[in-house]
Each structure stands twice: as structure tokens, then as C-alpha cells.
Amino acid sequence: MSTLIGVDLGGTNIRAAVATGTYTHAAPTHSATPGQDGPAAVVEAIARCVAEAAGGRQVDGLAIGIPGPLDPRRGIVYAAPQLRGWDNFEAASALRSRIGCEVVIHNDANLAGYAEWVAGAGRGxxxxxxxxxxxxxxxxxxxxxxxxxxxxxxxxxxxxxxxxxxxxxxxxxxxxxxxxxxxxxxxxxxxxxxxxxxxxxxxxxxxxxxxxxxxxxxxxxxxxxxxxxxxxxxxxxxxxxxxxxxxxxxxxxxxxxxxxxxxxxxxxxxxxxxxxxxxxxxxxxxxxxxxxxLGTDAGLVGAVAWAVKSFGQSSPAGNG
Ligand SMILES: [Zn+2]
Missing domain, CATH: 3.30.420.40 (ATPase, nucleotide binding domain)
Structure with a gap:
């Protein structure tokens, strides 16, 4: 039984939730984004938000939507205008080191669109x-x-x-x-x-x-x-x-x-x-x-769905 997590990183807030199905999630945890304090502070805030969402369980895989242009294959953020110091930041490896699980990153709007495709207006x-x-x-x-x-x-x-x-x-x-x-x-x-x-x-x-x-x-x-x-x-x-x-x-x-x-x-x-x-x-x-x-939930739904797509079906599933 694996614990997969989706994270929606915004300029002002971080939200994290455990996947309960292919695109459904448990109640999210929230935290403020210390966007002006540099990448290490933001990574730390994400890690705490993820730990709270996981509730003591080992996290097996994490997908995160980030507000800026990035390369999802290499895990590198090219720039994030709302986050100081994220130019060419190796976000996936930084999060992997801190949280201790596999991490994939994607652009937040791309993940919101992915959510609409699997669970919203683009279904089918x-x-x-x-x-x-x-x-x-x-x-x-x-x-x-x-x-x-x-x-x-x-x-x-x-x-x-x-x-x-x-x-x-x-x-x-x-x-x-x-x-x-x-x-x-x-x-x-x-x-x-x-x-x-x-x-x-x-x-x-x-x-x-x-x-x-x-x-x-x-x-x-x-x-x-x-x-x-x-x-x-x-x-x-x-x-x-x-x-x-x-x-x-x-x-x-x-x-x-x-x-x-x-x-x-x-x-x-x-x-x-x-x-x-x-x-x-x-x-x-x-x-x-x-x-x-999906409204403002699209980013988190997309991150959860991307985690499940990237790291396999979460369980106990069934409602996704
Ligand atoms: Zn333009």
C-alpha cells in the first residue's frame, strides 16, 4: 500500500494531499509559501506540509505543480517569478533529498489542465x-x-x-x-x-x-x-x-x-x-x-493525478 502525494505550490500558499484514487485526494494540508526567503525555506515548508498530509506514513512518491517554466524530465525550474532564487533551481532533487522519496515536478497550469482532462471538462x-x-x-x-x-x-x-x-x-x-x-x-x-x-x-x-x-x-x-x-x-x-x-x-x-x-x-x-x-x-x-x-482545486487534483500516473496506482483506491 503506497502513499502518493500531490502538492500545489503557489506564490502565497502550499497545499498537499494524499492520493486516494487516480485523481481523488484526502483533505489537503496548507502552509504559507515563504517565497521571498529562497529555495531552501520553500523546500522546508513543502516538506513539513507533506509530512503533515502523510500523517506519519512513509511517502512513496510525490508530484508537485510549480508556478513557472520548468523541465519536468530533468526536474529543473527555469524561473518562478513569485519565488525568489528559483532560477535554474534543481527542485526535484532538492525535494527528493529533503523528503526521501521519488519526486516529479511540472508546471502548475499544465497540471491544472491535466486535472481537467482526467477529472473535469476534458474527460473522455x-x-x-x-x-x-x-x-x-x-x-x-x-x-x-x-x-x-x-x-x-x-x-x-x-x-x-x-x-x-x-x-x-x-x-x-x-x-x-x-x-x-x-x-x-x-x-x-x-x-x-x-x-x-x-x-x-x-x-x-x-x-x-x-x-x-x-x-x-x-x-x-x-x-x-x-x-x-x-x-x-x-x-x-x-x-x-x-x-x-x-x-x-x-x-x-x-x-x-x-x-x-x-x-x-x-x-x-x-x-x-x-x-x-x-x-x-x-x-x-x-x-x-x-x-x-474543477475551479481552484484543479492544481492539486492535477498534482495528485500526476503522482499516481508517475508512481503507480495508489491504494486503497477505488473512488478515482
Ligand atoms: Zn507575453
């Missing part, structure tokens, strides 16, 4: 794409029944596809990439600019740092025309990207997750319309565009 498909749109825009590609990582291990960075060079840059400085227009960060920035320019909007009643993606979403729902325009622009960009992905991959389904999907039809209406601007009719007709199903 062979070719599936996941896009998460919240503070940033990330994603995952399931191609021919496998999570695709590419040569470097970093594939699936859907947020940084080029859309239009005259659009604003993302935080990485790419002119006109998807994240520069369709992330919560980009939506908030557009709204602050509109307020600064003196446009007539209810958002001008808020302090500038209170204008975030959620506030723009709320204002759009209340019928604020400036907020609606900004949100529709973001949704249209996402839809154009979805259309391009359909042309490239012809997947059976594309699931959209992340905080932006709380906008419902405000997002999906213009998004679906924009897919039609870009996608060829035949692959578009055969691709479902759906909401992701």
Missing part, C-alpha cells in the same frame, strides 16, 4: 486544450492522449501567443501577446487608463489600486459601458486565440478556467463570436468550448 477526450485566465493567462495541451511538454518542457504557454503587435505588452514584455490583453492584470490596467483619461465610468469612484479584474467584471455586469468594452476586448482576444488553437490542433474540447470565467456570458458571448472570426468551420464544429469544472 484524446485531444484537449486548457486555458486558465486570471491574473495571468496559462494553459496546457493534451495531444494524442498525453500532456505535451515539448523539447524544453515548457510547452503550453498559451498566454504568450502573439495576437496583435499594437496591443499592450504582458509582464514579460511581449508586445501584443494574449496575456497583455486578456489577463485580469491587463483588464485592470486598461480600466485604470480609462479612468485616468477621464472616461465616464463607475470605476472612477474606486481608488486606482482597488481597480482589479474583478471590479471591472462587476462594473460590466452592472452595465458600465467602459467596463463592458474592456471586458469584451479581452474576451474577443481570448476567442481569437481559441480560434487559432482550433486551427492548429483541432482538439475535441477547449476548456476555459480561471477567475475570468465568473463573468459567464460576458466572457463566453464575445469569446465564441471571435472564435468564428478565426477558426476553420470543420474543426470548429467538432470542438466543444466549455467552462473548466
Amino acid at each position: 477526450t484524446t485531444d484537449f486544450i486548457f486555458i486558465t485566465a486570471s491574473t495571468g493567462v496559462g494553459g496546457a495541451l493534451i495531444i494524442s492522449g498525453d500532456l505535451y511538454a515539448g523539447k524544453s518542457g515548457t510547452a503550453g504557454e498559451i498566454g504568450h501567443m502573439p495576437l496583435s503587435p499594437d496591443q499592450p505588452p504582458c509582464g514579460e514584455g511581449h508586445p501584443g501577446c494574449l496575456e497583455g490583453t486578456a489577463s485580469g492584470t491587463a483588464i485592470a490596467r486598461s480600466a485604470r487608463r480609462a479612468v485616468e483619461a477621464g472616461e465616464f465610468t463607475s470605476l472612477s469612484e474606486l481608488a486606482p489600486d482597488a481597480i482589479d479584474g474583478r471590479a471591472v467584471q462587476d462594473a460590466a455586469h452592472a452595465g458600465d459601458e467602459v467596463a463592458l468594452r474592456i471586458f469584451t476586448t479581452a474576451a474577443r482576444s481570448l476567442g481569437r486565440a481559441v480560434g487559432g488553437l482550433i486551427n492548429l490542433f483541432s482538439p475535441e474540447a477547449i476548456a476555459i478556467g480561471g477567475g475570468l470565467i465568473n463573468a459567464g456570458e460576458l466572457l463566453f458571448g464575445p469569446l465564441r463570436a471571435a472564435v468564428g472570426e478565426m477558426a476553420f468551420a470543420v474543426p470548429a464544429e467538432q470542438c466543444r468550448i466549455v467552462e473548466a469544472e
